[in-house]
Each structure stands twice: as C-alpha cells, then as structure tokens.
Amino acid sequence: MKTTYCNQCRCFLSVIEGYERNGKWLCEQCKEKIENLAEKAVNWWAEVIKNPKFDNGDSSIAGVFAKVLAESLAKNVTREQIGIFKKELKEILIDLLWEYNHVVIGVDYHPDQYLSQALEKAGIPEENAPWKTDMQIIVNQNKVLVAYGYRSPWEEI
Numbered sequence: 001m002k003t004t005y006c007n008q009c010r011c012f013l014s015v016i017e018g019y020e021r022n023g024k025w026l027c028e029q030c031k032e033k034i035e036n037l038a039e040k041a042v043n044w045w046a047e048v049i050k051n052p053k054f055d056n057g058d059s060s061i062a063g064v065f066a067k068v069l070a071e072s073l074a075k076n077v078t079r080e081q082i083g084i085f086k087k088e089l090k091e092i093l094i095d096l097l098w099e100y101n102h103v104v105i106g107v108d109y110h111p112d113q114y115l116s117q118a119l120e121k122a123g124i125p126e127e128n129a130p131w132k133t134d135m136q137i138i139v140n141q142n143k144v145l146v147a148y149g150y151r152s153p154w155e156e157i
Contacts, residue, residue, distance in 0.1 A: 006030050008101060008139050021098045030139070037137050038093040040144050041105075042086045044135070044157050045115070048148070049085065050077055052130035056109075057150030073127035085122035092118060097139055106134035 002015045008030040018025045026034070054070040056063060077085075092114045096103045105114050111129040119126055132150040136143075145154045 007099065008034070022095070024098050026098065033142055034094060034097040034139060037139065037142065037144055038090050038097060040157060041093055041135060041137055042090045044144070044146060045089060046082050046086050048130050048133070049119070049124060049128045050082070052128055053133075053149050054131045055149030055152075056131050070127065070131070073125070075125050075128060077122075077124050077128065081122045081124050085118050085124055088121045089115070089118035093137065097137060101139045103137045104134060105137075107131060 003012055004015060004018060004025045005012050006018070006027040007024040008026060011027050013025065013027050015025070018027060019031045052074055054067045056066065058064075058066065093103065093105075096114070105112055107115065107129040109131055110116070111119060111126055115129060116126060119129065130148065132147075132152075134147045136145040136154070138145070144157050146157055147154050
C-alpha cells in the first residue's frame with residue numbers, strides 16, 4: 001500500500017485514506033479543518049462587501065471627502081452575486097490552504113488578487129471592498145483573524 005504524508009499536519013497516511021489536490025495530500029482532519037476555515041472566512045467577506053467600511057485613518061477634510069466618494073461608488077449587491085462570490089472565494093482559499101499553513105488576504109485601497117478575482121467573477125465592483133482590511137487564516141492554529149479598517153487590532157472570528 002502506497003503511503004504519503006499530510007501537507008498540513010505531516011501525519012502519515014495511505015493514499016486510500018487521504019485526499020489529493022494539485023499533488024498535495026491531506027488527512028481527513030486537515031481537509032475538514034481547511035473547509036471550515038475557508039467557509040468562516042468567506043462568510044465574513046460576504047457580509048462586509050454588502051456594506052463596506054472605508055476607514056483609512058485620515059480625519060482631515062481630504063480624508064472625509066475620500067470616504068464619502070468611496071461610499072458613493074459602492075454598489076448594492078444581489079443574493080446571486082453574493083452566492084457566486086462565496087463559491088469563487090472558497091475555491092481560491094481551499095486551493096491556497098491546501099498548500100500553505102498561513103494565508104493572508106486583504107484590501108489596502110483595492111482588493112488583492114484573490115479577492116479581486118472572486119469579486120470579478122461575481123460581477124461585484126472592487127469599490128465594494130473595505131479599505132485597510134486584512135485577514136489571516138492559520139490552519140495549524142485553527143484560526144481566522146481579521147483587522148477591519150485602518151490600524152484595527154486583529155480579532156478572531
């Protein structure tokens with residue numbers, strides 16, 4: 001019987017009981033953990049793109065003007081768009097988490113490539129992505145952490 005090891009926890013497993021994706025193997029426990037973490041992350045992003053926060057830490061008149069302008073560019077999103085966004089982002093995250101233990105996605109003033117791809121496939125404008133927001137997904141700690149807005153502290157979701 002052929003054996004290999006889990007790409008996340010490094011336990012040994014037979015190829016019969018393991019799961020393979022893009023040449024990487026996972027045990028049942030790590031596969032479920034990754035799926036749960038991805039689902040938690042996707043649900044959080046789906047909520048914030050409906051009503052994004054534009055916090056860049058600038059309280060000057062220019063900063064207030066930029067925030068008002070950004071709010072005017074954000075669009076209402078449909079349930080269908082949210083469903084497509086969630087499906088696309090979950091696939092992206094599962095691919096990343098299958099290979100890496102620690103994944104960071106986020107938005108400065110524009111979404112990173114992963115969020116941008118999911119937004120585009122769903123037909124949601126990038127202007128719906130909240131400014132200065134980052135998310136860490138850490139598989140071996142079973143955590144999803146978010147910093148939502150300028151200099152926001154990391155919070156576990």
